Amino acid sequence: KPRKATKTHIFLPHLVASMEVEETYIMVKPDGIQRGLVGEIISRFEKKGFKLTGLKLFQCPQELAEEHYKDLKTRPFFPKLINYITSGPVVCMAWEGVGAVASARKLIGSTDPLQAEPGTIRGDLAVQTGRNVVHGSDSPENGKREIALWFKEGELCQWSPAQATWLRE
Ligand code: ADP
Numbered sequence: 001k002p003r004k005a006t007k008t009h010i011f012l013p014h015l016v017a018s019m020e021v022e023e024t025y026i027m028v029k030p031d032g033i034q035r036g037l038v039g040e041i042i043s044r045f046e047k048k049g050f051k052l053t054g055l056k057l058f059q060c061p062q063e064l065a066e067e068h069y070k071d072l073k074t075r076p077f078f079p080k081l082i083n084y085i086t087s088g089p090v091v092c093m094a095w096e097g098v099g100a101v102a103s104a105r106k107l108i109g110s111t112d113p114l115q116a117e118p119g120t121i122r123g124d125l126a127v128q129t130g131r132n133v134v135h136g137s138d139s140p141e142n143g144k145r146e147i148a149l150w151f152k153e154g155e156l157c158q159w160s161p162a163q164a165t166w167l168r169e
């Protein structure tokens with residue numbers, strides 16, 4: 001009987017830096033706001049060279065939190081996760097860039113902050129999985145899905161960053 005593949009055994013092409021321009025949904029979770037880390041977290045994506053195309057402070061309703069995390073519905077921590085995400089405002093962001101999905105996941109670090117490398121957001125700023133300060137989409141498809149879920153039409157802006165020619169040759 002073949003062994004069931006686990007997350008770590010599957011080849012995840014989106015975790016390999018892509019040359020495609022991608023969109024990713026990044027969210028500062030309620031603990032990040034309570035702890036005064038909003039500027040610090042936004043700053044890391046700005047400095048990397050991603051383009052911000054959407055930004056808002058938002059109190060997430062229960063149904064939206066459940067839809068966002070629907071893949072985790074059967075997990076024992078799901079009710080706690082929904083409480084956490086709806087416990088205060090979040091900062092919703094849409095960022096765009098070459099290989100932005102995998103690159104943002106690297107900047108964010110492992111789900112468990114104690115496993116996350118120093119230099120990553122979670123590695124530097126958090127200590128517990130249940131309080132890991134930030135979310136980032138795990139695939140380009142989910143990036144699109146989550147941006148459409150959290151932003152209404154008209155809340156996103158397309159613009160041309162002046163630094164473009166100094167960021168990529
Ligand atoms: P990531 O956010 O790194 O993509 P997952 O998609 O596995 O991680 O989980 C989504 C979120 O659910 C995590 O960021 C974390 O806030 C929460 N979570 C995951 N596993 C646990 C757990 N064992 N206990 C509490 N919360 C968890």
